[in-house]
Amino acid sequence: MQLYKNRDLKKSLTIKDISGKKEMKAVDVFAACIEHLKNATFTRAKQQISNLEEEDIHWVLTVPAIWSEAARQFMIDAAEKSGINEDNLTLALEPEAAALCCKSLEIQKSDKGQNPKLGSFSSGSRFLVVDLGGGTVDITANEVMATGQIKEIHSASGGPWGGNMINSKMWSLLREIFGAEVVSTFTLKNREDYLDLVREIERQKRSFKSDSKCTIRIPGSLIVEVKKSNPDMIADKYKGKAEMRINKLQIFPEVLKLIFKEGIDKIIGYVQNLLNEPETSRVKSILLVGGYASCGLLVHAIQEHFNHLTVICPLQPDVIVLKGAVIMGHMETPIVGRMAKYHYGIALAGGEQKSNFDGSHTSFTTSKQEFYTIIPKGSPIQVNEVVTEYDFPIENNQEAANIQIYASEDKEPPKLISEVNCRKIGLIHIKLPRFRRTTKLRIMISNDETEFKVVAREEYTGRCFVGICRFLD
Ligand SMILES: Nc1ncnc2c1ncn2[C@@H]1O[C@H](COP(=O)(O)OP(=O)(O)OP(=O)(O)O)[C@@H](O)[C@H]1O
Ligand SMILES: [Mg+2]
Incomplete structure (x- = not known):
């Protein structure tokens, strides 16, 4: 606090x-x-x-x-x-x-x-x-x-x-019932008993029901202290609202409900x-x-x-x-949106989606690959908005899926990723748990101010995997 x-x-x-x-x-x-x-x-x-x-x-x-x-x-x-x-x-x-x-x-x-x-x-x-x-x-x-x-x-x-406010109010109530000075003397002189009472108040607060009395066990050292100044134990103001039963203080429900x-x-x-x-x-x-x-x-x-x-x-x-x-x-x-500074895209081999990925960490030949735009330059990017979504086949035992992200500042989006102004700006790596059969991942790419994020949902089990790519520049 x-x-x-x-x-x-x-x-x-x-x-x-x-x-x-x-x-x-x-x-x-x-x-x-x-x-x-x-x-x-x-x-x-x-x-x-x-x-x-x-x-x-x-x-x-x-x-x-x-x-x-x-x-x-x-x-x-x-x-x-x-x-x-x-x-x-x-x-x-x-x-x-x-x-x-x-x-x-x-x-x-x-x-x-x-x-x-x-x-x-x-x-x-x-x-x-x-x-x-x-x-x-x-x-x-x-x-x-x-x-x-x-x-x-x-x-x-x-x-x-928050909930601690109730405890503070219960302590204020104790001070009103027993006297503020008495309670602070007790607190300073009997540290262990004080901590016991702290726990007792927490326990009783948690079990309080609106129609029953709340019973708080009072440490002997506090009782001794209170009796020194008030043999009746309960301040006049609280007579009829609270009472002592041997070593227990009973507080009537109306009082606590107000708290x-x-x-x-x-x-x-x-x-x-x-x-x-x-x-x-x-x-x-x-x-x-x-x-x-x-x-x-x-x-x-x-x-x-x-x-x-x-x-x-x-x-x-x-x-x-x-x-x-x-x-x-x-x-x-992710947190906020922005306007796209570049055309962002991923690589496709001749329009075929399969080569967005490779099963290893090594990159693959890029010469013929097409630039597939996922965010056009100048478009607003909504936080968490899926910018592209597609299915991708996964071989059994494939350990990871890697998606390379490319960007271009040109006015028009590039056709091939090998074009002069088209740069690879990062790699999204999705770790996979070695599926025992060939399966399909539904890939959903979203983006925020600093990151591309990929959520891949496995077709059969619905399990989701997340990949993140920070910009390299
Ligand atoms: N059964 C219950 N009845 C009343 N209050 C309860 C009960 N169980 C727990 N609380 C109260 O919940 C509070 C603790 O909640 P929680 O653990 O969410 O807090 P925190 O996350 O530590 O605090 P904060 O979110 O303020 O940082 C305490 O005040 C505790 O007394
Ligand atoms: Mg909390």
């Missing part, structure tokens, strides 16, 4: 410890956390693959989309400090990762035909992803593209109304405003992800308010971003 709140973020940012007295550089704290996760993950993976090397792993670090560039840079620096090589690191925007994961889940009820069935989002579907995290709530509006990639139709927004309500109303109001904007017209579904989406009270309130839309909450909403990040690690997503 320091990275979110801090408008004038500096690399030297420090954060305070629990006592509020000592401080450390935030980048060191983050680096230590990332390193711990990195080592734990690596150790676990190595148990399964004994000869695994650190360089074999590509790390995807997720960040809220509403963070500033500076905050993202901060995370990159922290990751590098933790020993992750920049080449092996991708930063992923959390709602984008969530959208990508949800897109592939079998969660959408098809309204066509006589037998409605569950299926993943089809191309053209528009949906909101509401990532209900601990600190922030991140919202994006997305559309599914033909390539299966996701296009953002409304930029990310949100606010600091939840404020944040829930903020979230609903915000989503409603977003849905009133023209860009989000045709949005039919709202996906709820993030740990806080396990909160029944919140989910029901959202379902009730948006009952004209399909509100989807996956079974394990807390791991959707994680899973999406893994998918993204294999599938980077």
Whole structure:
């Protein structure tokens, strides 16, 4: 949250410890956390693959989309400090990762035909992803593209109304019930009991039901402290709203419901405003992800308010971003559009598609090959838009498909790739899993500001493979 709140973020940012007295550089704290996760993950993976090397792993670090560039840079620096090589690191925007994961889940009820069935989002579907995290709530509006990639139709927004807000409010409530001074003395003097109470509050928050009392086990050291100043334990203001039963504090449902309500109303109001904007017209579904989406009270309130839309909450909403990040690690997503500076094309041998590819890494003779235009010079390039799509046969045991991309600045597109101004600008490499039979790949080429991207879908299994080509110039 320091990275979110801090408008004038500096690399030297420090954060305070629990006592509020000592401080450390935030980048060191983050680096230590990332390193711990990195080592734990690596150790676990190595148990399964004994000869695994650190360089074999590509790390995807997720960040809220509403963070500033500076905050993202901060995370990159922290990751590098933790020993992750920049080449092996991708930063992923959390709602984008969530959208990508949800897109592939079998969660959408098809309204066509006589037998409605569950299926993943089809191309053209528009949906909101509401990532209900601990600190922030991140919202994006997305559309599914033909390539299966996701296009953002409304930029990310949100606010600091995540699940931790409930914990803070529960602590404020404790301070009101027991006395602020008493609680802070307890916090400073009994560190372990304090941490126990932190965990207890988290547990009770998670199991709170709107019609039953919430029972919080209070550490003995806090009870002793409270009794010193108030033998009754409960401040007058809360008599009838909360009571002590031996070592347990019982809070009546109305009190806690109010605590939840404020944040829930903020979230609903915000989503409603977003849905009133023209860009989000045709949005039919709202996906709820993030740990806080396990909160029944919140989910029901959202379902009730948006009952004209399909509100989807996956079974394990807390791991959707994680899973999406893994998918993204294999599938980077492009961001903005541009106008084509060149004629872009691929090589065809006498109009035959077969020689777009070769099965090896070596290039093939190019003299007679025709230039097949995939993007004409001066045309607008839409992010994620498939510029060309065709089928290509694959031999069994073929390990890879390579597509060479050519470009020409000439006014008219070249006829042959051997023409003077036609240059090879890159190679798209698609690694294949050695199909046991001859098959066909449906090749879909798209492009963004910096990359060509190819998605190849295998005919029989529908498995998709991704190839990327950065421009060489
Ligand atoms: N059953 C539950 N009921 C209520 N809240 C829950 C439940 N399960 C998890 N949470 C809350 O979800 C939050 C954590 O969600 P998540 O793991 O998505 O956060 P995060 O990604 O770490 O945070 P952020 O996205 O803000 O960076 C915590 O506030 C946690 O208390
Ligand atoms: Mg999150």
